[in-house]
Amino acid sequence: MDSRKAVSSHNPQLVIRELESISDLRRAIQLEQQVWDLSDVDVTPLTTAIAAQAAGAFWLGAFDGTDLVGIAYAFPSLHHGRPGFHSHLLAVRDPYGHRGIGYKLKLAQRERALALGVGEITWTFDPLRSRNAHLNFAKLGVLSDKYIIDFYGPRTSSLLHANGTDRLWVTWQLGTRRVGDRLQGKEMRAEALDTLMHLEPLVRFNGDGVPVQADVPTAVSRQRIAIEIPGDIDLIERDDMPLARKWREATRAAFTAAVESGFLVREFCRSIRGQQGPGAYLLEKEEPYLH
Secondary structure, three states, X not given: OOOOOEEOOOOOOEEEEEXXXXXXXXXXXXXXXXXXXXXHHHOOOHHHHHHHHHOOOEEXXXXXXXXXXXXXXXXXXXXXXXXXXXXXXXXXXXXXXXXXXXXXXXXXXXXXXXXXXXXXXXXXXXXXXHHHHHHHHHHHOOEEEEEEOOOOOOOOOOHHHOOOOOEEEEEEEOOOHHHXXXXXXXXXXXXXXXXXXXXXXXXEXXXXXXXXXXOXXXXXXXXXXXXXXXXXXXXXXXXXXXXXXXXHHHHHHHHHHHHHOOEEEEEEEOOOOOOOOOEEEEEXXXXXXXO
C-alpha cells in the first residue's frame, strides 16, 4: 500500500485516509473550528496546513461515507534530539465523539509514522480531562515527564480553554512492549488500582468535590504519588468556574512539584471510587529514560 493513501480501519463503515487536496484541508480546518468553537485567529491557517504538508506533515481524516467526522494532524519534530512527529490536534465532531474514532485516528497515526521509519509521537493534553487521560495512558500507553503551564497562553477563543491551557506533554514510544500490550487490550487498571489504594493522594477529591492538597515535601519523598481529578471537569467548568480554577491550581502545583522531583506519569484510572467517582494518575519516581 502507498503509505500516503488510505490507512486501514477495523470499522468497515469508517474510512480513514490522508487528506491531500486543498479542498480536503479546507474541510479539516472547518471541522477544527467547529469542534472547538474557535475564532479565526486560533484556527490553523490554510496556507500553513499546505506548507506543513509539503514539508512532511500529514493530516488524517475519518469519513463516514462522504462526511468528514474526525481529523488528526501531525508534523515532523525533533524531541530530545530524536526525530519524530508531534500530533498537534485530534478532533471528532458531534455526534461521533463517543464512537472510538479518536482512538482509530491515533492508531492510523502510529501506522503512518512506523511506515516512515519513525518510532515516536508526542502531543499535549489537558490533564484535567479524564476521558483524554484514559485514552492516552490506559489505551495507548503514553508516558509523561513534563507539565507545561499555560502552553497556549492564559486562554484562547475556545470555551474549553477558559480555565487556562496547562498541558501534560506525552511521549508515545510506538514500538515498545508497553504500547504493544495496551493496543492488544492489556490495560493495567487492576494493578494500578491496587497501588492507588495504598497511596495518600497529593491532590484528593473530597466529599464536596473540592481539591484537598497533601504536604508536597512528604509526598515527593516517596517512590509513588497519586493525583486525583474530577470525573467530569467540563461539567464543573460549566456550572462552577471558581471550583474549576481551584482544581487547575491544585493539580498544577502537584504535577509541577512531582515532575521537578523526577516523577514520571505512568497510569491513569477512571472512576476509582464508584461509577461517578474521580479519576487518579499514578506517578512513579524513575530514571528519566524519556530523554
